[in-house]
Amino acid sequence: MGSNRDSLCEIRSPAQIISLLHSIQDRNQLVTLALSDRTASFVTSVLNVNEAENVLAVDRAPNSVLNSKFAGAERVYFETTLDKIRIFFSSTCLAACLHEGRPALLLKVPDRLVRLQRREFYRIATPLVEPVRCVIPVPAELGYDHVTLTLVDISCGGLAILDEKKVLDETIGRQYDNCRITLPGAGTLITALQVRDCRDVVLPSGKRKRRLGLEFINLPAAALAAIQRYIMKLERTQNARMSGLR
Numbered sequence: 001m002g003s004n005r006d007s008l009c010e011i012r013s014p015a016q017i018i019s020l021l022h023s024i025q026d027r028n029q030l031v032t033l034a035l036s037d038r039t040a041s042f043v044t045s046v047l048n049v050n051e052a053e054n055v056l057a058v059d060r061a062p063n064s065v066l067n068s069k070f071a072g073a074e075r076v077y078f079e080t081t082l083d084k085i086r087i088f089f090s091s092t093c094l095a096a097c098l099h100e101g102r103p104a105l106l107l108k109v110p111d112r113l114v115r116l117q118r119r120e121f122y123r124i125a126t127p128l129v130e131p132v133r134c135v136i137p138v139p140a141e142l143g144y145d146h147v148t149l150t151l152v153d154i155s156c157g158g159l160a161i162l163d164e165k166k167v168l169d170e171t172i173g174r175q176y177d178n179c180r181i182t183l184p185g186a187g188t189l190i191t192a193l194q195v196r197d198c199r200d201v202v203l204p205s206g207k208r209k210r211r212l213g214l215e216f217i218n219l220p221a222a223a224l225a226a227i228q229r230y231i232m233k234l235e236r237t238q239n240a241r242m243s244g245l246r
Contacts (some may be wrong), residue, residue: 123155186230189223
């Protein structure tokens, strides 16, 4: 069973950001552009990076309705891959425009950009019959002080959860401190978790749920040992079932 952990690098240097955007343009990398509420997205490419005016132009959306939703959007999300490294940023979509006579959308160059490089980690799916819960503190303005979510899987590098009500801020790099995870038979651990991945999954019923990939931050040795014990316990149980012993 394979898994992954993502090594996050935040870039704030204007020169480095411009350089990366030029590389994305020069290599004609496909780009996904999405509205901040994830209600609409389309695949595009970078047409031009204007360093002097601090803007970039991307190819327009495939139809006028979608194009009008993005033109002037207060916040859009940009995602692509360069040299097998995922690149994310959010920006303002300034307006519809023309680039060399070609319809386009004009975006502000971001002041920060995130690169995610994948590292391998073994992970294991958590059981439905004995679900693992993760209690995550949230801002008081939401009207409550925490949410309790169910784990999808876990590794020594991080975990995945389902946020059905889309309560959490899914921004890549967003950190949640003092999260509490109770592992059956292995103890309770308290750790910081950082958002590394966000995607909507569609169930066989057609219902959509949000899946967040979170990385452990500064995990204490005792907590790491508890995770390893829990993973070994799950493996023994799964192996026994496959052998017909349970």
